[in-house]
Amino acid sequence: MTDSQSQNQRQLARQQLCQALAQPLADFHPGQWEAIDALVNRREKLLVVQRTGWGKSMVYFIAARLLRDRGSGPTLIVSPLLALMRNQIEAAERLGIRALTINSANRSDWSRLTRAILNDEADAVLISPERLANDEFVRTVLLPITQRLGLLVVDEAHCISDWGHDFRPDYRRLVNILRRMPPNMPVLGTTATANNRVLTDISQQLGDINIQRGSLMRETLALQTLRLPDQAARLAWLAEHLPELPGTGIVYTLTRRDAEQVADWLNQNGISALAYHSDSVAEGFADANAYRQHLETLLLTNQIKALVATTALGMGYDKPDLGFVVHYQAPGSIIAYYQQVGRAGRAIAYAVGILLAGREDAEIHDFFRESAFPDEIQVNAILHALDQSDGLTVIELEAVVNLRRSKQIEHVLKFLSVENPAPVIKDGSRWRRTPVAYRLDHERIRRLTLQREQEWREVQAYIDSPDCLMRFLATALDDENPQPCGQCARCLRQPVVGESASPMRVVQAARYLRRSELALECKKQVANGAFTVYPFRGNLAACLRAETGRVLSYWGDAGWGRRVAEDKRAGYFCDELVEALAEMIQQRWCPQPAPVWVTCVPSRLHPNLVPDFACRLAARLQLPFVSAVIKVQNNQPQKSQQNRYHQCRNLDGAFAVGTALPTGPVLLVDDMVDSTWTLTVVAALLRQAGSGPVWPVALATTAGGGDY
Template identity: 55%
Template sequence: MTTILKEKALFLMRQALNNPNADFRDGQWEAIKDLLENKLRLLVVQRTGWGKSLVYFLATRLLRDQGFGCTLLISPLLALMRNQIAAGNRIGIKAETINSSNTDNWRLIETKLLANQVDILLISPERLANEDFMKNILVPLSQKIGLFVVDEAHCISDWGHDFRPDYRRIVRYLEGLPKNIPVLTTTATANNRVVNDIKAQLGSNLRVRRGDLTRKSLRLQNIYLPSQAARLAWLAQHLPQLPGSGIIYALTVRDAQRVADWLKTQNINAKAYYGDLDTEVRIGLEDELLNNQIKALVATTALGMGFDKPDLGFVIHYQRPGSVVHYYQQVGRAGRAVETAYGILLSGNEDDEINNYFINTAFPPEIHTQKVLNELENAVDGFSIPQLEQKLNLSRGQIDKVLKILSLEFPNPPVTKIGSKWYLTSVNYQYNREKIEKLTQIRRQEQERMLEYMKSQQCLMAFLATELDDPNPQKCGRCTVCVGTRLLPESFTNARLNQANLFLRRSNQILEPRKQWPPQALLTYRFSGNIRDNLRAEPGRALSLWGDAGWGELVKQGKYRANHFDDELVQATFEMIQLWKPQPFPTWVTCVPSLNRPELVPNFAKRLAEKLSLPFKPIVRKIRPTQLQKNMSNSYQQAHNLDGSFAIDSWTGMRGNVLLVDDMVDSRWTFTVIAALLRNTGSGLVYPVALALNSLGQED
């Protein structure tokens, strides 16, 4: 029986891959056999590109042929699974997905599922939070499932690099399934600590199958270039010589956009890719890369797990990731089906700051959790998230994070959601301070290991494999350490460096106007609902990112060291406005006042006005002290903090269009409120101008 099944599986695999000579890789058939014959719970840890998706598609086909029910696959990567679904279609697998982008098809898919006309249903873990979906689809389906699959299973473990709270719902759902249903969990990035945590959650009977994590085709090299200008120059100089097309990873959306924009100025076809793009745009970008129509996608981790391009020629990191696991997962996208591919890790001065920000914001602080619980305890009939924003000086993201983690406490959550409101349950919740401290310490240790990897004098591939607890790490013989020389030059021309510096100093940021007032936030000014066109600010500009390459560091020095903005910044802002050419062009200049530093911004704005040959009129007055906007954490608090705090004097040239100048911007509420007050007092169009846009999500 086993021989017949194996022959059939091999036939189906060749059909799926459209390759008559394909053969099983080490461990693939054994995993399929565990599921088919032994009905095991299985964790497969194999390198990126090994073929984990083939295991569950082949097992699904063989189980369906034996009369079993459909497979339920939970994955965070539905948008990136088109290749795998296409392979499944070649062996007659009918796959369906239920997600937020196909709500019109839900009823039809539900009918097909209940009629046993679907072979594999793909959903995201977040879908398990949808009560209607659970009641109408998953509960009726639960007793008929033939195979349960969890892709990217390391996300279950909060001891790993990429914990996702919604994965905790999977463990709950598994509790209600019949014990004889085979379960397959897969990942390329689980060390022993994560494996043990997954076993603790899914049961000690979970069998683990590990494979060799060494990637034979990858050539690894690390290059430390402290400044962003140097890294941009290096990319422009050496990217055209690299084989094929590839991915450049950046730690932030802004850096992804910036690197892509720079490469375009150097006639290199590159585009930015990140999570906030529309699904259709992301699919289009993926297709361009898959079809070698562009040289590189400059991506955040949104293009991490699941993207499959076997002939990817290179993966370059513009900044150092926070952990070896992150790095291995991302660099492992390259070279699956080519003899030589490059994995180049660039590193610079800003890496630690960005990674520390991610570490510090990974888990809600105890005080945030307690504040949310206290407000819910005082609620007569629960609170919605907008209501909690009015009660708490916490960002919506922070409130969301607290509520999500609390609602996923197992087995008894201390909060529950009914409709749009959150309520306390009778559970007495205790914040696990010790565990959070341990997790934070682990992430700091992971960061240290990445620093050691940058300087490693041992085989770089063996270093990565050892960190992932590969039982038999091998020297690759291809990395820069093994060959004893640089694979790629670390140099670039002065001309490139000068161009990159000039680019950074001209990469100003667009400030989009806000369009809606937060409810109940500005009662003194009687601003509510949509911001009317005749009160709205125009799109503005920020000269730089706070503390960043280009002008950002000089802005930082001026604000906190010199208490004076250098004439260079006046000239740079003047040049930015000349290139911007707001139309109709402003006829006067004013600024945002401050009680703490009454001279800093007016002094800068006055010099800028002189440079523009425009009158400077400091007619915006601050009539009451406010909290620092950087200490206000959500839109309601930021806007409410400004309610009744400004007044506008009039002057004879008031009706002209005006430049409204400030030093820092992030939330844009200061600009939004003052612009509305200026328009109300009779000014023309208001163009906000700031020296720096605050980065990494800190509020202004």
């Protein structure tokens, strides 16, 4: 290509950029045209590492447009999140690109969209990496178009790397797909969050690939870190200082429950905020995806001060004028933090990023690391079960192996299915064992776990760093020439935002945490075939179901949870907890029809702990205590039962109820609740024996791990 032709093409590409941005004077950022040129004219494999907001999507959409205009086939974009896909499709439409996506949110349109793809009516096709795990999609949609694809884009390419902070196993399937594509097809990987170790891993998986790196320094972002003593102090800080922060923004939490709690607290303090996580739902919306899209729009149009979000609001959410990102808890790595805080200040002169470190952070990240990889017992149990069968569905596996469905069974199957060669394959809804001999790679797991522990230590070093915070981040990401930013709290030698909250507000936050009980919903449907002693089948009859109860706290949490944990270990629940539960029942819950007697769930392991507490609670409520439930059979600890089938089976025949019961509504007391199956079964037995409505209540839930 001559210089004149190159200039003409650059001018055409620039016109498309102006059209996409609706800015007639827009021009390329340094490196953007060079990347487009490499893909379109030299058909390179290219990995672009540029900071958030640089415009990586413009590179691949303009390249897709230019290639399509030359007669090339469609561009395939592998993108990890629905929110990211929505933004990408909107950007594509501004360039006149016919973009479509096949994902879990548009299942009813799959047939129409498939026809459009096969008939070459789409310029760009966006899919999630999980689509690559669907053999039918690969066979009927992807393979028929691989030989005519014009460009492959691997967005958020760090997800392909074991070393990446957001490794997605299904990205591994890309390597097999690549082998079926034209050898001279251009490939683009994009990321803002990859150090040298991750880049090397990506290069090895995608093949011989050129790397374009830009500076990761963010001149518009003022950073600060704060260690505050507890959750009450952090909630108080948010209530007092969030209104001072510029514009609108995001408060990141590590768990769904914290997202809900922080959003509720902010609203109680006059700050408009909504929770955003993978299970966010609301009446009036077709599904969780529709509601999350609504939440994104509210923030995008500045109708709320903040979204309080888990990492479900992450890669690809594009709000150029986002004024702040606050972390209620520390993320697990510098790479993850850089990506999240980098949402702020993309197209404005000043934005703020604040990291609030909490005492529970380390415990949460310990859980993340421990559950990141399946253990050998889980793997062997599933492989043995499949060996002994002609294929099993996930539901059938639940009855055979004592493992949780989503957190363990599906996790192990996903892990095994992306191994190469894979010891399991999915055939329709059934999983089958392959002839591949398999041994878990303990050395790889050990190596990755040690690396993640080191990444966590690096986060702690960032929080306590006496030097420029932005330079710390850039150095950790292997930026070639990091410089002091001049506007973080360390460079300024003074806080960007106030470092503390008033004692009065901290007291209010502590009181709020101690009044943050949650609804307790018992089960309505039992596991098929699990009960043989009790006559429970399918849906429990309405007359056997427990009412919606209450749990005072989360185990070990900052409200009452820490005290509950201490007293459980000591073997005696103090009178302060009696008073707290009584206050909650009488002043805030107020169940109707009101309980007229109290009973409890018995235990042979701790025969006096719960009955003693329930007796004192009954006395405080001025109600009679009746020891109506008897433990008649030793069973395994319920917490050791990992799925619905085994939880039900373990309780079958374990309890009996006396014959002379009071007839009115009853308060059913337990100390800990996890799956709620014990309370479900005991409540059904009480109703079966003639009691009135059963109101379950517990001191703490230990189900927090599933909430991460």
